[in-house]
Amino acid sequence: MSFVFGAIIGSFLNVCIARIPNGQSVVSPSSHCPKCKAEIPFYNNIPLVSYLILRGRCHSCSEGISVRYFIVELLMALLSFALFSRFGLSFVFFVTLVFVAGLVVISFIDLDVRIVPDVISLPGIILGLVVSLIGFFLFGSASGVVPSPLSSILGILVGGGFLLATAWIYEKFTGVEGMGGGDIKLLAMIGAFLGWPAIPITLFLASLVGSVVGIACMLWTGAGRRLALPFAPFLCSGAVVFIFFGQDLARFYLPPA
Numbered sequence: 001m002s003f004v005f006g007a008i009i010g011s012f013l014n015v016c017i018a019r020i021p022n023g024q025s026v027v028s029p030s031s032h033c034p035k036c037k038a039e040i041p042f043y044n045n046i047p048l049v050s051y052l053i054l055r056g057r058c059h060s061c062s063e064g065i066s067v068r069y070f071i072v073e074l075l076m077a078l079l080s081f082a083l084f085s086r087f088g089l090s091f092v093f094f095v096t097l098v099f100v101a102g103l104v105v106i107s108f109i110d111l112d113v114r115i116v117p118d119v120i121s122l123p124g125i126i127l128g129l130v131v132s133l134i135g136f137f138l139f140g141s142a143s144g145v146v147p148s149p150l151s152s153i154l155g156i157l158v159g160g161g162f163l164l165a166t167a168w169i170y171e172k173f174t175g176v177e178g179m180g181g182g183d184i185k186l187l188a189m190i191g192a193f194l195g196w197p198a199i200p201i202t203l204f205l206a207s208l209v210g211s212v213v214g215i216a217c218m219l220w221t222g223a224g225r226r227l228a229l230p231f232a233p234f235l236c237s238g239a240v241v242f243i244f245f246g247q248d249l250a251r252f253y254l255p256p257a
């Protein structure tokens, strides 16, 4: 059930990923083929299933549809299933589901057009803080991965501040712009939703995996020069790992509560 629910959300996220970079509305017009403009009837717009039945082609002009649509729906379905298995039907489940949905949109837009959209990350910072306040008033304390309001505020400051400082120092010494401003806002959003302990782990995992993938890509393509990889997908992956394993990982550097 949570798998199907996730796939449906993924279907909507696909619309966001395709339209947000162009500044288009995500609610209207209804879905249509990017090539022949034919409207996609609801029975051909079933998440995951339609892509397989139509073998990734438009029903009217047979133009190939990007496999990204299928990947996003499957990814979101799996994430939804995993979050539900972990947290059950709870406040934390809905919060993390919304957060992860935002991360998926940001990652795929960054992969696609190399932009971390402010329209997601900036409201995301506010929403993360608001959610921590709601959690605090409902339960009187931090609940699972939803941090206390103080931890959320510190997360925004540490996440935003740390990267801002790093970017400034990097630019000072090399004269090259390193980390983009979009990544800084994204990390502040991650800090807002997960609290400050998430920042070091997310950064560590993102840098580690980013380096490995970066080196692999350089070897694969034979490009000796600096290869600019989008960093947001790595930050987002780090944040998702923190949601599932953060409590265990944080024990290494936090005093026992």
Ligand SMILES: [Zn+2]
Residues within 6 Å of the ligand: 033, 034, 035, 036, 037, 038, 058, 059, 060, 061, 062, 063
């Ligand atoms: Zn078409």
